[in-house]
Amino acid sequence: MFGTLPCELVRVAKDVAAEYGAELDVDAPMSRLTTLRVGGPAHAMLTCRSTDTLVSVVRALDAADVPLLILGGGSNLLVDDAGVDAVVVRVANDTIRFDGSVVAAEAGAVWDEVVARSVAAGLGGLECLSGIPGSAGATPVQNVGAYGVEVSSLLRRVQLLDRASGEVRWALPDELGLGYRTSTLKHTDTAVVLAVEFDATEDGLSAPLRYRELAAALGAEEGERQPAAQVRETVLRLRAGKGMVLDDTDHDTWSAGSFFTNPVVPDERLPEVLAAISARVGDAPVPRFPADGGTKLSAGWLIERAGFEKGHPGPGSAARLSTKHTLALTNRGSAVAGDVLALAREVRAGVQDVFGVRLEPEPVTVGCAV
Structure with missing residues (x-):
């Protein structure tokens, strides 16, 4: 824990929220913001609904030497019962755009919505990553993968805020050290993901099927490409059968x-x-x-x-x-x-x-x- 007095965190967060238009919550229970539904309170939480607000808030808190925790969808986070002795910055910018075969999403976009909308737009490539909880910004951090597809095979570039310099820039995949469920962004606080871009295909067909269970469920051979919408539906069914699609009642x-x-x-x-x-x-x-x-x-x-x-x-x-x-x-x-x-x-x-x-x-x- 960081040892900063809660009243100091709240005071600074209140000033930053007023200046940059973030939404302030005090003593926000982290159990309501993580998919494990555990974790004590955050003394102060700032929700940032635009990229400009997110950049300004992080820069201001860093300039004030205030400890902070960047929070996305909370799907890969285990917070101690004592809570977070820092200002939680909640990433809530969520615009999703398509430019030909390029899928662009701000970091706070719900990941499965990104996949769903890409499939609905007739694009292929992301469908095997359906049903994965969390935000788009977390996908390159974890190099998220499922059913034979990893983000590293689709990633075009990542927009980052460098916390040391305050610079905003685009980073290419080969800069990120992408490996099995890891990257240079994981377990470090040197940069904040602001947006991600992926290269899809415009033919509406899936990535080549590389996962035996998925291919069998589709009645297909490994290596085949199937309609992306059909693959998405099958992936969601398989994940639900394993308890891997969020459901409040399950x-x-x-x-x-x-x-x-x-x-x-x-x-x-x-x-x-x-x-x-x-x-x-x-x-x-x-x-x-x-x-x-x-x-x-x-x-x-x-x-x-x-x-x-x-x-x-x-x-x-x-x-x-x-x-x-x-x-x-x-x-x-x-x-x-x-x-x-x-x-x-x-x-x-x-x-x-x-x-x-x-x-x-x-x-x-x-x-x-x-």
Whole structure:
């Protein structure tokens, strides 16, 4: 935590809101702003509904040396129960535009709306990323991916505010260090994403199908291209079946999505890890895929083979693994951040003990650590 007095944060935030037209909320509960629905209060939150306001607010707070937290859709965020000892800057600029095959979205646009509107406009390429919660600005930060498509394969450029210089500029993908669920923008506060642009196709067909489950659901062969609208509909159905489409009435969706990234095991450690897996499960085939730096294993598969079942630790628990798949940690309605953290630590320790593989959390943590 930053140690700044709440009254000082509120005073500065009030002045900045009045000068630049941001909306001020005091003691805003972060549990209402994250898809995990946990987290204590933000002493002051400034909602910025235009890019100009967002840039001015961040520049002013940085000039005043005020700690701040940039908040998008809250879908990949775990905030401590003590709250946020900083000014939360909520990114709410949300314009979406199309220029030929270019899809342009301001950072605060709801990501699934970007995908839906691109498909409705007859564009293809983004449809496999349907149903992913959060904002457009977060997609290059995480290098969001699903069903065989990653943002890195579509990204044209990203508009950034450099917090050190105050400069606004466009950055090309090769500047961002895009990798598996990561980029140079992740776990750093040096820049704020203001807008993103993607290259789609104008023929209305999907990206080549690279994910076996999706191709099978479509009755297609891997590598084929199908109508983007049909692929989007199928992706949404598959995700909903796994509790991965937000639904207020379904506690399996009160999550941060996949809580752990699929681990990449270095080549020199792979025989040791495979031997541990064999000792546990016998000669069952192990899902594994080539990856930069080694071999990627399935985190969900490892979690299940380490002894954690769907719904663990069972009814009555405030935080549980999803009843639909083991990779999501869910809030059953009364959980606090401490409950989610305890479950995450239990699962990670179990996989480490059994297979010698350390799982890394995907959500960004604020004021806490797994």
